[in-house]
């Protein structure tokens with residue numbers, strides 16, 4: 655743990671205090687905290703435990719400047735000490751699907767996992783199954799923001815960028831889909847108070 659918090663914030667505290675931050679203190683990320691945040695995000699659930707999410711961590715001012723240009727010049731991309739790009743790689747998921755079978759289920763689990771995925775996605779094209787992969791990666795994206803806040807860091811989720819340019823800069827294949835770009839660091843501004851629909855407005859109780 656670093657300066658801002660002496661203990662991890664509770665989930666409630668992390669959710670309440672998270673807000674989009676677009677100005678950061680000029681301090682490098684603590685690398686242990688960064689790894690722990692990524693580990694916590696990787697504990698997100700996914701259908702059949704597919705874990706389609708992949709993380710690209712950028713802590714390189716030159717590359718951040720190029721990413722900023724691909725993100726219509728948004729300042730937080732270079733202002734933050736690090737940027738985590740969260741994407742889904744459904745083709746990698748399918749090619750290595752046995753890895754996601756629980757080891758307790760043995761060889762039967764591994765071959766069962768392959769059969770399940772072939773049955774579900776074999777007839778779909780890359781774009782279709784890529785959409786499904788993205789729906790799973792979005793869960794980890796949410797976990798990532800809450801985990802970061804819990805350890806005293808701030809973030810801003812971003813989809814305002816040109817995906818093809820970001821794929822090119824990071825050397826990613828065409829089929830990957832982006833959950834978002836996440837500048838991360840310690841806040842140097844307060845951000846805006848939450849403005850949300852009421853529970854009544856968005857909920858139907860049956």
Ligand SMILES: Cc1cc2nc3c(=O)[nH]c(=O)nc-3n(C[C@H](O)[C@H](O)[C@H](O)COP(=O)(O)O)c2cc1C
Nearest residue numbers: 672673674728810811812813814815834845846848
């Ligand atoms: C998927 C997604 C994409 C977003 N893209 C951008 C973006 O490109 N640039 C930006 O400044 N904020 C972006 N935002 C931040 C939203 O504007 C912000 O989350 C929303 O206004 C609610 O404010 P809060 O995060 O402070 O609670 C994005 C948020 C999400 C969830």
